[in-house]
Amino acid sequence: MVSATESVGPFTLLRLERGELEPGVPGQFFMLEAPGRVLPRPMSLCQAPHGELAFLIDPIGPGTRALCALRIGEAIHVLGPLGNGFDLDLSRPLLVAGGIGIAPMPYLAAALGDPPAILGFRTEHHAEAAGLLPGAEIVVEPRLVTELLQDDPGDVLACGPEPMLEAVRRRVPRAQLAWEARMACGYGACYGCVVEIDGRYRRLCVDGPVVRDAA
Amino acid sequence: MQLDAFVTKTVTPQAREGNPPPRVVETESGMLNSIGLQNPGIDAFARESLPRISELGVPIWVSVGGFSAHDYADVCERLDGEASVEVIELNLSCPNVEGAPETAAELVAAARAATTKPLYAKLSPATWDVAESARAVAAAGADGLSLVNTIRGLALDATARRPQLARGAGGYSGPALRPIALACVHACARAVALPIVGMGGVTSGDDVLDFLAAGASAVALGTILFADPFAASRIRAELGDAVLPALALSEHEIHGLVGHSASRRVVSAE
Ligand SMILES: Cc1cc2nc3c(=O)[nH]c(=O)nc-3n(C[C@H](O)[C@H](O)[C@H](O)COP(=O)(O)OP(=O)(O)OC[C@H]3O[C@@H](n4cnc5c(N)ncnc54)[C@H](O)[C@@H]3O)c2cc1C
Ligand SMILES: Cc1cc2nc3c(=O)[nH]c(=O)nc-3n(C[C@H](O)[C@H](O)[C@H](O)COP(=O)(O)O)c2cc1C
Ligand code: FES
Numbered sequence: 001m002v003s004a005t006e007s008v009g010p011f012t013l014l015r016l017e018r019g020e021l022e023p024g025v026p027g028q029f030f031m032l033e034a035p036g037r038v039l040p041r042p043m044s045l046c047q048a049p050h051g052e053l054a055f056l057i058d059p060i061g062p063g064t065r066a067l068c069a070l071r072i073g074e075a076i077h078v079l080g081p082l083g084n085g086f087d088l089d090l091s092r093p094l095l096v097a098g099g100i101g102i103a104p105m106p107y108l109a110a111a112l113g114d115p116p117a118i119l120g121f122r123t124e125h126h127a128e129a130a131g132l133l134p135g136a137e138i139v140v141e142p143r144l145v146t147e148l149l150q151d152d153p154g155d156v157l158a159c160g161p162e163p164m165l166e167a168v169r170r171r172v173p174r175a176q177l178a179w180e181a182r183m184a185c186g187y188g189a190c191y192g193c194v195v196e197i198d199g200r201y202r203r204l205c206v207d208g209p210v211v212r213d214a215a
Numbered sequence: 216m217q218l219d220a221f222v223t224k225t226v227t228p229q230a231r232e233g234n235p236p237p238r239v240v241e242t243e244s245g246m247l248n249s250i251g252l253q254n255p256g257i258d259a260f261a262r263e264s265l266p267r268i269s270e271l272g273v274p275i276w277v278s279v280g281g282f283s284a285h286d287y288a289d290v291c292e293r294l295d296g297e298a299s300v301e302v303i304e305l306n307l308s309c310p311n312v313e314g315a316p317e318t319a320a321e322l323v324a325a326a327r328a329a330t331t332k333p334l335y336a337k338l339s340p341a342t343w344d345v346a347e348s349a350r351a352v353a354a355a356g357a358d359g360l361s362l363v364n365t366i367r368g369l370a371l372d373a374t375a376r377r378p379q380l381a382r383g384a385g386g387y388s389g390p391a392l393r394p395i396a397l398a399c400v401h402a403c404a405r406a407v408a409l410p411i412v413g414m415g416g417v418t419s420g421d422d423v424l425d426f427l428a429a430g431a432s433a434v435a436l437g438t439i440l441f442a443d444p445f446a447a448s449r450i451r452a453e454l455g456d457a458v459l460p461a462l463a464l465s466e467h468e469i470h471g472l473v474g475h476s477a478s479r480r481v482v483s484a485e
Pocket of ligand 1: 059
């Protein structure tokens with residue numbers, strides 16, 4: 001059941017009554033029914049206010065637009081928490097996010113005691129979402145998050161578009177990265193979400209979104 | 216959640232990595248997939264997956280695929296001694312891989328010679344005369360029909376107009392497939408005396424009644440389980456006393472909910 005919706009720059013923060021669902025580990029995700037669509041959509045948990053689950057949604061297509069159009073009191077199916085979250089046993093965490101990759105960061109920051117964060121956005125309008133993570137350093141394109149990475153950045157936890165994640169990985173090979181893939185089920189049944197890891201196709205909904213080193 | 220059967224994802228003789236991603240895309244009234252029969256191969260399946268699926272405590276239907284009659288015979292022979300396998304379903308119709316050169320009937324005959332377990336032939340809706348295929352596989356020794364597999368479809372992205380799936384076309388499933396599947400069930404039920412497991416876009420108790428009326432003796436769930444993993448319980452409740460469906464999931468993909476209306480039994484496939 002939708003308890004509130006808020007605009008955050010171009011994004012919508014969708015707050016749902018939590019019911020029986022656990023919020024899970026930061027970086028885990030939920031499958032949200034997108035009204036009128038055949039398949040549900042994967043969404044990272046953004047915040048876990050008391051009795052609620054909040055999701056930050058970028059309306060880029062029919063499914064996300066349907067989710068952003070939900071009204072207070074409407075009910076949708078929600079499945080989760082799903083997948084692999086971030087490993088939180090760290091000494092010097094640094095959060096790095098690009099665009100809608102900011103979505104899991106507020107919940108992650110709360111779990112880690114508000115560590116430093118670097119956020120990158122396409123436009124000033126998108127950068128309004130940075131209000132969800134007070135104290136973060138912000139860059140707007142053409143500047144990139146990797147420009148702010150120090151030589152010894154600490155334990156990096158990152159979420160964002162693939163080119164950003166690749167760039168972060170080149171700078172910080174040990175960074176924990178939350179990847180995306182197209183999903184149908186989100187719970188390991190369809191084999192639709194595979195990504196190539198060490199030459200094998202692995203299901204991102206089971207072995208990710210935060211992929212642990214196979215080694 | 217009780218279930219009367221559980222259908223596995225297709226198993227082939229050797230392990231298969233499947234097709235490159237993206238492998239799934241939603242379309243207006245269904246979805247396309249090009250998984251490409253990713254599976255661990257029959258040996259690892261029998262060693263690791265079967266014992267796990269057996270813990271569900273429901274009859275297991277194993278879907279078998281391959282690239283030659285020899286492949287089908289090979290996997291069937293291997294499964295023949297597995298007590299937990301109740302039925303072997305022959306996937307004769309995957310739109311996402313190059314099929315075997317033999318006809319469906321020849322593949323059924325090869326499988327028939329390799330096992331005494333009940334054999335269900337899973338047919339494609341993409342044929343001019345599915346009843347003719349049904350008669351052929353019945354003559355070759357099939358004990359039942361699974362109708363239908365996905366039908367090939369293509370989705371393009373809105374800017375570059377390039378295929379959204381890495382492989383190009385994929386298998387179309389979901390609500391759009393339902394009338395096509397119903398027509399196949401209807402035609403085959405009049406052509407052969409075999410029990411039919413109907414599937415294709417089932418989302419509700421109403422849909423199940425359609426399939427039973429068209430001549431299916433059981434109904435299977437696929438795509439709906441992605442949006443609603445508990446669809447079988449819901450559908451059973453919607454059906455009330457009309458029939459008694461059930462559902463199962465596995466770590467593999469899902470493909471059905473089946474019931475033999477005569478025995479008031481409904482099977483749901485993984
Ligand atoms: C684990 C996970 C967590 C996610 N968390 C969030 C979140 O918190 N907030 C949020 O707004 N979005 C999130 N996403 C992405 C979101 O699920 C997709 O944007 C959404 O499914 C698109 O659906 P649509 O119908 O609106 O657009 P579509 O028409 O399906 O797609 C529009 C465009 O986005 C691309 N796309 C579609 N699905 C995905 C996907 N899953 N990953 C990458 N690109 C995709 C398509 O190629 C297309 O170009 C997450 C994805 C994953 C896998
Ligand atoms: C992601 C996905 C994977 C599938 N894999 C198999 C498979 O391995 N073997 C098979 O016989 N059918 C497979 N199918 C087909 C389904 O079993 C079913 O025949 C078809 O999807 C129609 O039913 P539905 O509309 O309820 O999904 C698959 C379907 C989907 C959507
Ligand atoms: S989304 Fe279905 S297996 Fe990952």
